[in-house]
Amino acid sequence: MVLQTASLPSLQSLVASLGFPSFRAKQVHDYISRGVTDASLMTQLPRPLISSLLSAAVPSSLSLASERVSSRDGTTKRAYRLPDGQLIESVLMPYSSRNTACVSSQAGCAMGCVFCATGQMGFSRQLSADEIYEQVAAFDGLVKRERGDGRGVTNVVFMGMGEPLANYRNVMAAASRMNAELGIGARKITVSTVGLPPMIRKLAREPLQVNLAVSLHETNDTDRGELLPANKRYGGLTELMSAVKYYMDETRRRVTFEFALIAGSNDSPQDARRLGRLFREFRIPAAMCHVNVIPLNPSDGFREKKSSKAAVEEYCRVLVEEFKVSATPRMRRGIDIEAGCGQLKAEVLKKGGGKVFEEGLVLEGGMEQEIEGQRAAEEEEEEEAAAAAAAAPAAAPRATTSITSPSQTIAAEKKLRKLKNKLKQIAKLEGSPKLNDAQRAKVEARGEVEREIEELTYNLT
Numbered sequence: 021m022v023l024q025t026a027s028l029p030s031l032q033s034l035v036a037s038l039g040f041p042s043f044r045a046k047q048v049h050d051y052i053s054r055g056v057t058d059a060s061l062m063t064q065l066p067r068p069l070i071s072s073l074l075s076a077a078v079p080s081s082l083s084l085a086s087e088r089v090s091s092r093d094g095t096t097k098r099a100y101r102l103p104d105g106q107l108i109e110s111v112l113m114p115y116s117s118r119n120t121a122c123v124s125s126q127a128g129c130a131m132g133c134v135f136c137a138t139g140q141m142g143f144s145r146q147l148s149a150d151e152i153y154e155q156v157a158a159f160d161g162l163v164k165r166e167r168g169d170g171r172g173v174t175n176v177v178f179m180g181m182g183e184p185l186a187n188y189r190n191v192m193a194a195a196s197r198m199n200a201e202l203g204i205g206a207r208k209i210t211v212s213t214v215g216l217p218p219m220i221r222k223l224a225r226e227p228l229q230v231n232l233a234v235s236l237h238e239t240n241d242t243d244r245g246e247l248l249p250a251n252k253r254y255g256g257l258t259e260l261m262s263a264v265k266y267y268m269d270e271t272r273r274r275v276t277f278e279f280a281l282i283a284g285s286n287d288s289p290q291d292a293r294r295l296g297r298l299f300r301e302f303r304i305p306a307a308m309c310h311v312n313v314i315p316l317n318p319s320d321g322f323r324e325k326k327s328s329k330a331a332v333e334e335y336c337r338v339l340v341e342e343f344k345v346s347a348t349p350r351m352r353r354g355i356d357i358e359a360g361c362g363q364l365k366a367e368v369l370k371k372g373g374g375k376v377f378e379e380g381l382v383l384e385g386g387m388e389q390e391i392e393g394q395r396a397a398e399e400e401e402e403e404e405a406a407a408a409a410a411a412a413p414a415a416a417p418r419a420t421t422s423i424t425s426p427s428q429t430i431a432a433e434k435k436l437r438k439l440k441n442k443l444k445q446i447a448k449l450e451g452s453p454k455l456n457d458a459q460r461a462k463v464e465a466r467g468e469v470e471r472e473i474e475e476l477t478y479n480l481t
Contacts (some may be wrong), residue, residue, distance in 0.1 A: 021077040023048075023057045024157050025150040026199070038072040048073070055161025055172075078288045082154055096162070102127065102151065106144055108181055109157040112162065112173075116443055117466060118208075119163050120175040123155040125191050126182025131214045132249045133235075135280070135316070146187045152194035155180075179233070183250075184211045185219035196228055208229050212278070217263035224270035232267060234260070238286060239294040261302040268308050269384055275344050280314045281327035281335060292335045296343035311339055311347040349419040401403045415431075436476045443469050 021034055031045040044065065051062045057080060059065075059073035082100040085107060089096050096112040106127040113120045129136070130143035136159040160172040176198055184191045191211065198204045205283045212221065223232060230409040238244035241256040254260065266367055279295065281287040299309060313336055315326040327335075334350045339347040449459050 022079075022081045022150065022154070023052055023059070023073075023077050024080045024082075024161075025154050026052065034076060035069070038069065038076060040066075040072075041070050044069055052161075055163075055165030057161065080154065080158065081151065082158065096159075098158075104145075108147065108151075108155075110158045110159065110180060110456045114163075114167075114169075116394060116440075117447055118174040119159070119169065119171065121159045121173045122179050123152060124180035124182050125178055126153055127182040129182045130186065131183050133214065134247055134249075134282075146190060147182070147461045148198070149190040149193035152190060153197045154193075156198050156202065156204075173202065173204060175210075176204055177210045177212065178222070178234075179210070180211045182214070183214055185213045185216040185223070188219050190223065192226060192228065195230060199228060214248055215260040215263075216250075216254055217259040220260075220263040220267050220460070224267040229271065229273070231276070232264075233278060234264060235278045236295075237278065237280050239291070239298045243286070257298070261298065261304070265302050265304055268304065274308050274310060276310045276312055278312050278314065280316050281332055282316045283325040283327045283331070287327040287335055289334055289338045292338035293342065294343060296339055299343070299345065306344040306346075309345060311336075311345060313347055313349045314389045315349070379462065404439045432476050436473065439469055439476070443473065447461045 021030065026049075028045060030048045031048050032042050035045040035048065036042060047065060048059075048062065051057075051065075056062060059070050059077065059079075062070060062073070065073075081103060083102075084098060085101040086099040087096065094114045098110050098112075100107065100108050100110065108124040108127055110124060111122040113122065124147060126146055127144040128141050129138045156173055156176055163169045164172045176195070177328075178191060178195075195206075195209050195211075198209065199206050206229045209228075210231040210233055211223065212235065214235050218232075220232065223230070235248070236244075237247055241251060244257065245251045251257070251260075267273075269273060279286075294423070295311070299306065313332055315329075316333055331350075336347040336349060339345040442462075443466070446462055446469065449455060449462060
């Protein structure tokens, strides 16, 4: 038995089979929920039970092959070796008000996206529900045990290795366990897809109300097919956008569209207008979508250049002002530790560990480096807007503005300090058992404060 993924009923069966009373199973389960999976550290248990557990169970099925912690933002990147030798990756991204885990759903990926290290490695196998769940449970334990944060993991994004909707049953089973056993709200779980229309429709009918993010990147089938070969395989943009519209109509939840900007290719104001018109063509309400704009990070496997900051801001401005579509550029997290999808695994493979999926095809990450590390900052904005979208149009989005003079810089830095102090006050209020109306209003404004902090930070860089 693997203690990290053991449920209370399975522990009860194990403890009974070892000849101990059933209440001991609850004690073991309590240890695991606090991040302690090594039976030798469960010091409040009887020594005979500890010895029996050491013989009958293992702490984890994931063997840590490599770990890096960013000195810039605390992002932790792990490469795990599975029992059959495959390697997968997970990322933990700490924020002031939440802890987000980015997890893998497959060993490798069959989608073949040209800018993605994992896509270039090819597909090996599906991850089991336990292997997916364990990535989050391991980070949950890390946060609680070593970092003293009793909240544990608060948000999960399926944006690591693999296409989550191609492993639908195991992904949803793992998400359900995260919700039920780790206390992670369904609206704090986001599933990202390259675009599998039948599974998007299925997700729309799923009782567990998770969020959806779609990797779009182009507005016509020819160009999108060159970047994402799966586009043609699954019926092109017509099928994809129709499925997204169905998802919105069924769930009344907002969808995030990931759009990586490539210099001179898809980053002009005209390109932004084409995206806005694409939404209108499929009758997707502006209030029901958010565009996550990401400057491309070139890699060995994809040598195109990233867009300039000015181009990114103009792209967002066009969407916001001309189409009333929420659009924000994303900051990078974990860049100093190669937090992008497939990068750490590629390094481990180059050093001779694990398995190579396709001979000679081990590349460093490109656009997925940007996507994976940056998306988490938007999650709470999406869940708040999704809840409001069913009742009323979302608030008008805000465009970013360049800071060009010393006086603007001083004013922005002063405002940023105030906002960070305000966020600290909100965090303290969130721990209070009772709030008056004014305090509750401050807590509810947390998402807006975080967005302002992010925009100011971006503009000051």
